[in-house]
Amino acid sequence: MSLTHDSPLNIEQIERNFCEIAPALTEAEAIFESNRCLYCYDAPCTRACPTHIDVPSFIKKIASGNLTGSARVIFDANPIGATCARVCPVDVLCEGACVEKTLMAKPIEIGRLQRYATDAVMSRGRNVFKVGAGNDKTIGIVGSGPAGLSCATYLARLGYAVTIYERKSLPGGLDTYGMAEYKMSQVVSVEEAKMVERLGVEFKLNTKIGHDISFDQLQEKHDAVFLGVGLGATTRLNIPGEDLPGVYDALDFIERIKTREWLDVPIARTVAVIGAGNTAIDVVTQARRLGAERVLMIYRRTEREMSAYKYEYELAKQDAVEFWWLTAPVEILADEKNRAAALRCVRMEFGEPDSTGRRSVQSVPNSEIDIPCEMVIKALGQKKMRELLGGISGVELDAVGCVVVNEHTMQTGNEKFFAGGDCVNGGREAVDAAQTGKLAAQGIHRFLFGEQVELAGARLPFVEKIAGELPAAAPAAYDGPATPAVDLGVKSYGGPER
Amino acid sequence: MADLSVNFAGIKSPNPFWLASAPPTNMGSMIERAFDAGWGGAVWKTLGEPIVNVCSRLASVDNGTSRMMGLNNIELITDRPLDVNLKEIRECKRKYPKHALIISLMVESKREAWHEIAMQVEDTGADGVELNFGCPHGMSERGMGAAMGQVPEYTCMVTEWVKEATRLPVIVKLTPNVTSITPPANAAVKGGADALSLINTINSIIGVDLDTMIPHPNVNGMAAHGGYCGPAVKPIALNMVSELARNENVNVPISGIGGIGTWRDAAEFLLLGATNVQVCTAVMHYGYRIVEDMIDGLSNYLDEKGFASVNEIIGRSVPRVTDWGALDLNYKTVARIDHNKCIQCNLCHIACEDGAHQCIPFTELNGSRYPIVDESECVGCNLCHLVCPVPGCISMVRLDSGNQPLTWRELTSRQ
Ligand SMILES: Cc1cc2nc3c(=O)[nH]c(=O)nc-3n(C[C@H](O)[C@H](O)[C@H](O)COP(=O)(O)OP(=O)(O)OC[C@H]3O[C@@H](n4cnc5c(N)ncnc54)[C@H](O)[C@@H]3O)c2cc1C
Ligand SMILES: Cc1cc2nc3c(=O)[nH]c(=O)nc-3n(C[C@H](O)[C@H](O)[C@H](O)COP(=O)(O)O)c2cc1C
Ligand code: SF4
Numbered sequence: 001m002s003l004t005h006d007s008p009l010n011i012e013q014i015e016r017n018f019c020e021i022a023p024a025l026t027e028a029e030a031i032f033e034s035n036r037c038l039y040c041y042d043a044p045c046t047r048a049c050p051t052h053i054d055v056p057s058f059i060k061k062i063a064s065g066n067l068t069g070s071a072r073v074i075f076d077a078n079p080i081g082a083t084c085a086r087v088c089p090v091d092v093l094c095e096g097a098c099v100e101k102t103l104m105a106k107p108i109e110i111g112r113l114q115r116y117a118t119d120a121v122m123s124r125g126r127n128v129f130k131v132g133a134g135n136d137k138t139i140g141i142v143g144s145g146p147a148g149l150s151c152a153t154y155l156a157r158l159g160y161a162v163t164i165y166e167r168k169s170l171p172g173g174l175d176t177y178g179m180a181e182y183k184m185s186q187v188v189s190v191e192e193a194k195m196v197e198r199l200g201v202e203f204k205l206n207t208k209i210g211h212d213i214s215f216d217q218l219q220e221k222h223d224a225v226f227l228g229v230g231l232g233a234t235t236r237l238n239i240p241g242e243d244l245p246g247v248y249d250a251l252d253f254i255e256r257i258k259t260r261e262w263l264d265v266p267i268a269r270t271v272a273v274i275g276a277g278n279t280a281i282d283v284v285t286q287a288r289r290l291g292a293e294r295v296l297m298i299y300r301r302t303e304r305e306m307s308a309y310k311y312e313y314e315l316a317k318q319d320a321v322e323f324w325w326l327t328a329p330v331e332i333l334a335d336e337k338n339r340a341a342a343l344r345c346v347r348m349e350f351g352e353p354d355s356t357g358r359r360s361v362q363s364v365p366n367s368e369i370d371i372p373c374e375m376v377i378k379a380l381g382q383k384k385m386r387e388l389l390g391g392i393s394g395v396e397l398d399a400v401g402c403v404v405v406n407e408h409t410m411q412t413g414n415e416k417f418f419a420g421g422d423c424v425n426g427g428r429e430a431v432d433a434a435q436t437g438k439l440a441a442q443g444i445h446r447f448l449f450g451e452q453v454e455l456a457g458a459r460l461p462f463v464e465k466i467a468g469e470l471p472a473a474a475p476a477a478y479d480g481p482a483t484p485a486v487d488l489g490v491k492s493y494g495g496p497e498r
Numbered sequence: 499m500a501d502l503s504v505n506f507a508g509i510k511s512p513n514p515f516w517l518a519s520a521p522p523t524n525m526g527s528m529i530e531r532a533f534d535a536g537w538g539g540a541v542w543k544t545l546g547e548p549i550v551n552v553c554s555r556l557a558s559v560d561n562g563t564s565r566m567m568g569l570n571n572i573e574l575i576t577d578r579p580l581d582v583n584l585k586e587i588r589e590c591k592r593k594y595p596k597h598a599l600i601i602s603l604m605v606e607s608k609r610e611a612w613h614e615i616a617m618q619v620e621d622t623g624a625d626g627v628e629l630n631f632g633c634p635h636g637m638s639e640r641g642m643g644a645a646m647g648q649v650p651e652y653t654c655m656v657t658e659w660v661k662e663a664t665r666l667p668v669i670v671k672l673t674p675n676v677t678s679i680t681p682p683a684n685a686a687v688k689g690g691a692d693a694l695s696l697i698n699t700i701n702s703i704i705g706v707d708l709d710t711m712i713p714h715p716n717v718n719g720m721a722a723h724g725g726y727c728g729p730a731v732k733p734i735a736l737n738m739v740s741e742l743a744r745n746e747n748v749n750v751p752i753s754g755i756g757g758i759g760t761w762r763d764a765a766e767f768l769l770l771g772a773t774n775v776q777v778c779t780a781v782m783h784y785g786y787r788i789v790e791d792m793i794d795g796l797s798n799y800l801d802e803k804g805f806a807s808v809n810e811i812i813g814r815s816v817p818r819v820t821d822w823g824a825l826d827l828n829y830k831t832v833a834r835i836d837h838n839k840c841i842q843c844n845l846c847h848i849a850c851e852d853g854a855h856q857c858i859p860f861t862e863l864n865g866s867r868y869p870i871v872d873e874s875e876c877v878g879c880n881l882c883h884l885v886c887p888v889p890g891c892i893s894m895v896r897l898d899s900g901n902q903p904l905t906w907r908e909l910t911s912r913q
Contacts, residue, residue: 027889035564039784057791064760066795 006374007267007291014262017289021182021315022086022112030116034062037108040099045110048097050431051078051438052457055094059113070117072128075195077438077457079153080146082122082192083175084431085115086184091311093431122191127198132159137448140165140222142209145173146430147228147421149196150437151444154455156199158445163222164201167208171196173230174422175430177255180282182289186258215392219416224444227389227403227412227419228437231382231427237274241332242378246340250275250283250379257286268374270294272343274329275379276306281316283379288319295321296371300328300348300361324371328363332376342370385423392417402426409443410436418443500800501807502538502793506774507667507693507751509625511538511598513796514808515764515789518755518776519544519602519628519671522786525578526586530593535786536793539598541695541776542587544575544630545615546604546642551577557704557714559730568730569779570704572715572722574636575604580618588622600669604630604642607652609659616663626666629656631682632673632698634725644698647673650685657689667692669753672738674731675701679738684747694742695753695776697735699725728779732757736770743771743816759788761795768808769815823907830898831878833871837863839891844869846882846892854881873897 037059045055061070074081090111098107144166172189234249267290276299302325326348335341347367350359384401394414396404403419420436502513516539561567605611631647638645646652670686674697713721735756742748754772759780847869850858857875860867886892
């Protein structure tokens with residue numbers, strides 16, 4: 001069942017609330033910003049980017065008016081460069097590393113410049129790469145998220161016949177179904193998938209592997225298989241009332257928003273969101289934008305332990321979200337119509353640190369409190385794909401359920417199977433998934449042809465160590481009495497003992 | 499992808515981008531790295547009798563946030579022994595047979611000295627020689643470099659000497675420190691030069707340290723004039739290149755030098771008649787890697803313009819250069835401001851008010867003050883269009899029909 005639309009806002013206002021948080025740069029801004037770049041050699045931004053895009057190179061190309069070349073530099077290292085331009089947590093990646101930050105207190109807006117260059121070629125429906133000379137090998141890719149699209153792009157460029165199997169009706173994985181709508185709408189990731197299609201990659205949508213086609217069949221049909229299936233549904237709370245109408249899974253809620261069919265998106269006056277990761281932030285900020293009057297973020301620990309990035313947490317604060325720290329849900333209560341009406345919580349307090357140093361929390365006796373709310377959204381993180389992947393012979397899962405791979409080649413215990421993205425790293429960023437797709441393409445090529453290709457940004461560019469030593473620091477000017485020597489009890493190193 | 503290879507006076511290179519004779523071409527290992535980075539050719543740092551350099555050799559002017567708009571140097575020719583250079587040239591050419599390797603030369607004004615060095619270079623397998631008649635400092639005080647390039651008779655004579663001694667193509671590198679570039683160019687051609695290259699650096703003093711009141715670069719409290727190069731000199735170089743490209747007596751290819759840093763700069767030199775280009779300052783600033791975007795940008799430009807080869811654009815703009823007296827006096831343009839784009843910085847207003855013809859007054863529009871062009875007063879000088887920071891905001895619009903062109907020459911011959 002779906003809740004009736006219960007927002008005090010009209011559609012125009014909601015549209016406005018969901019306009020892009022980081023809009024496109026104008027030409028004048030792009031020229032100014034690109035010229036501001038120092039064009040560092042061995043740039044810290046390139047090191048910080050998980051796909052190692054040659055950032056100064058693409059920015060200088062914007063400055064020289066060579067946008068085609070700029071986009072090529074970006075897509076060469078990151079086939080989902082247009083998505084990443086919008087959704088990457090740049091302050092902890094490239095922009096965080098930008099030395100400009102220390103020079104001018106404001107890093108170069110790398111993400112937005114990346115968008116400027118990629119928009120320029122995508123708006124013209126252009127592909128910047130050609131398909132490689134064909135070989136006789138075929139590869140099956142399960143999942144069309146960042147990992148799958150990235151792997152497919154490189155393999156197509158190397159000349160493989162690639163088929164992507166995707167259970168959903170649109171390609172793109174969480175880029176299409178999960179990104180906060182104010183960061184990016186579906187059009188971008190779908191268009192990016194079209195670039196992959198134009199490289200000759202076949203998309204079999206609405207096709208669930210393990211159901212419509214078995215992994216055995218896949219293995220027989222293809223010379224190698226790449227698993228980029230991501231993670232599963234949101235983890236359950238395991239408390240009474242969890243299946244009441246009015247209780248939602250974060251991913252389902254976001255997926256409804258992504259359609260932009262605002263009248264079909266459930267919303268209520270008071271919404272309680274359980275969890276404090278980046279997904280929980282995406283949920284609270286979007287619930288506010290839909291018109292919820294009170295949005296509560298319920299978390300059993302405190303802001304110090306929350307896994308959301310600072311930038312994301314700030315967004316939630318700006319949206320006047322209420323944070324209920326040290327609060328844990330124990331039951332969801334129903335009204336007379338048997339719909340969610342309140343969240344029963346207990347207060348938590350810290351106990352002794354455990355062996356890992358993390359302090360455990362325990363409930364405070366008799367601290368129950370009922371919070372009236374018509375909607376509860378669970379944002380506790382996603383389950384691993386144990387059932388789906390556990391059955392593939394030879395493919396090994398670790399204790400938490402992540403696929404075990406060789407970190408250089410992304411090959412699993414079954415030599416024909418390679419894997420990457422969230423199903424391997426347990427859930428990180430889109431850009432990390434893109435990088436593993438690239439490494440897997442190299443691994444597959446090596447497995448099938450014995451040849452090691454070097455794809456752009458697969459490794460950090462190698463910079464020679466500077467020979468010699470730094471000159472000894474000049475003594476600091478000091479015109480008072482000589483500083484008395486202090487025996488620190490540490491022997492100075494005088495070379496090997498004779 | 500368009501074909502970027504060029505044939506310059508019989509010297510083939512995979513692209514038109516050469517390194518100019520300067521620090522980036524100081525030795526074999528450097529040139530080899532440059533070729534690996536994508537440079538199509540290189541002119542070896544000028545060989546001659548080894549010299550002793552001074553410390554503190556470079557100084558520059560910055561422009562706003564951008565560094566090294568113009569660079570000035572008082573460095574001399576190579577300070578490495580001749581036999582070491584010759585050995586490395588031989589080795590480099592053997593390793594990179596498809597790249598152009600040209601050797602710049604400067605020796606004292608004696609026939610035997612030029613004969614000897616030309617033959618030694620030919621023996622290494624290098625593709626050509628470039629005669630450095632341009633260095634404007636230091637070497638000129640010893641009767642070499644610009645001292646030779648400034649006297650057409652010497653230019654002709656030494657070119658002949660070198661031609662006597664070698665079958666290699668001989669490029670003469672001209673100095674811009676002359677009143678007209680034509681006489682030395684004609685003299686070089688007369689002496690048998692197979693090609694010309696220009697410009698070498700321009701006489702300059704870059705500035706003065708306001709604290710010490712010693713000009714830059716300071717050599718133990720004293721300074722001497724140096725040679726100016728970098729982005730700031732490009733327009734001067736473009737003018738000289740186009741002047742020679744228009745000159746019928748100059749029937750040899752031209753290598754364009756001066757302020758080239760991007761594919762755009764290079765394309766402009768090619769359009770104005772250069773067959774290839776040489777780069778120094780931009781590489782000293784950013785390293786050999788800049789050639790990647792030069793190649794990429796130029797080839798994307800050629801593709802987008804529908805040219806299959808870079809040769810198709812060489813000299814394409816030369817017929818568009820004429821004398822002032824042949825320009826159309828009836829061509830009439832005025833500035834127009836797009837008020838949807840205007841950010842009201844009012845730079846156009848003040849520029850026209852104080853620097854042109856007082857025809858951009860303010861007008862009240864919906865409660866805001868906007869600059870508006872008085873078209874009846876506008877002389878179409880372009881200044882407001884040049885200072886406006888918003889792309890596409892001020893455009894120069896043509897008003898005449900183009901039906902009755904009239905040049906100053908026609909006008910005065912009628913009278
Ligand atoms: C709510 C949310 C917000 C996020 N926001 C950001 C952000 O702002 N920035 C950022 O960088 N990262 C963000 N992430 C993380 C990012 O989305 C993931 O790291 C990334 O999408 C992982 O890529 P992937 O290719 O491994 O998996 P996914 O993107 O999950 O793609 C897996 C694909 O496989 C398909 N699939 C699964 N099983 C099968 C099967 N059996 N048969 C066929 N197809 C199958 C799925 O339908 C899906 O399309 C967010 C994640 C979430 C959950
Ligand atoms: C430090 C320095 C040293 C140079 N040495 C030489 C030289 O030995 N021989 C020569 O022909 N030109 C020499 N030049 C001039 C360059 O080859 C070139 O003609 C000039 O710098 C203009 O090009 P640019 O604007 O790209 O720098 C030198 C320039 C510089 C900056
Ligand atoms: S660049 Fe600096 S370090 Fe290098 S030679 Fe010149 S002064 Fe010395």
